[in-house]
Amino acid sequence: MVSDQLYKELSNAINNHKKVALLTITSYADKELVGKKLLLMNDKRYVVDEDYSQELIEVLIEGAYSLLLQNKSKTFSARYQEEEMECFVEVFLPPLKLIVAGAGHVSEPVATIGQMLGFYVTVIDDREDFANQHRFPMADEVVCSSYIEYFRNVPLSPHTYILLLTRGHKFDVVSLQEILKREESIPDESRTKYIGMIGSRRRISGVFEQLKDEFTEHNFKNIFSPVGLDIGAETPEEIAISIFAEILSVKNASSGKPLKEKIPSYSKLKFRERKDR
Template structure:
């Protein structure tokens, strides 16, 4: 059976690849209004209706600005003397949250990651930990060595990596692979005590320059006084959101209270 357009859209997002859903919204022939197609940033095109290749190229050419900006918008072009309007809806690659180490903290991290809309992968080298029974909501559960996984996994500026492994040896192995990669993740966080962090840094600094570790958030999370796995997960995800959204992470009340006090003083002075 031929794959439908929406099957292709779903599969593209699961791979994951960003894609535009093109809908014809303006055409002199009403029969064409509502026709849909998929356009990928590399120029690949899919439609269930037979359309000439030149039509594909006109859509791609008209979408180039939206592709660069990764934005949804309207496009207009002329095809065979007919003015055509299309709505190009951008479906971005979901942010990829990779959690290395499938211990107790990993479970609430995965659940919160899915609630926040991340594509979540769990990686651990122990089958009794890395399995679907423990992580039914994860998008991927990989049982393999950290070295092999981080050597081959696709890393982009939409990759957020958490190292929650069972020992600093595994943190070092993972970081050696990540730091050797030309592609850089948006965030790498590592759990651990001062002693564990010091041990990791001492080993890595034998082979990597000091500034290469500036990308590493460790100990991971914001200072919330977290103790339980769920509280630690909240602390971790709060820091991850702070980095993703490029915000201060400070309490919102620190700004609102000053604004409210100022308004009160001005009102009292009148």
């Protein structure tokens, strides 16, 4: 049973979109330890509901931390005071977060599909007439703020996917500047996996031209622009589908190629000959 203290800490972590693991000792010679729990955070902070020996805490964290990093819920075995111990690790992942910068006509179907796919959807725009819940009832959060201020402070993680669908080149530049500044000094595995930017070739070239002297090529490797997969999309709804096809290919580490390429070529099959009528 989870104590009130651990339950509160676990709820806070989930509500604040933080990854956390709940450890439960399931087997040990000293039956008084069976059922004891520890809450482990992504930065190795931990919470216990009663006093445990430091040795026990270290054994539990050492066995569970790699599973937390790998997002794996499973049982591990370890030695504690010369006895075999088993502990079950249950990993609670934060919801994937989609930040849609710009509240224009493409953003509406994007927010709708994002919500359907289980993303926590935030729409940000600096115009009150556009950034409101009436236009985006499907979004979990609608923010009216300057792009600079928002991207300077919003929490970012590998579970964050960002779409820059703003109304102009200058807003893309300032948004990217803030994102890349923050991610420049952190390891690759802690960065956002996907930053998609809409725009023409000229607009995109202009954005990169303004930023190339401030950042290295390595900073740009998670930027996808023009955004989306090439499916000939024209309408806002088609563009949204193109965008999410690309996002899912990144999320699932998939090629995005047609599935028919995974089976033998049709040209090798012998079909019956067609008879002219």
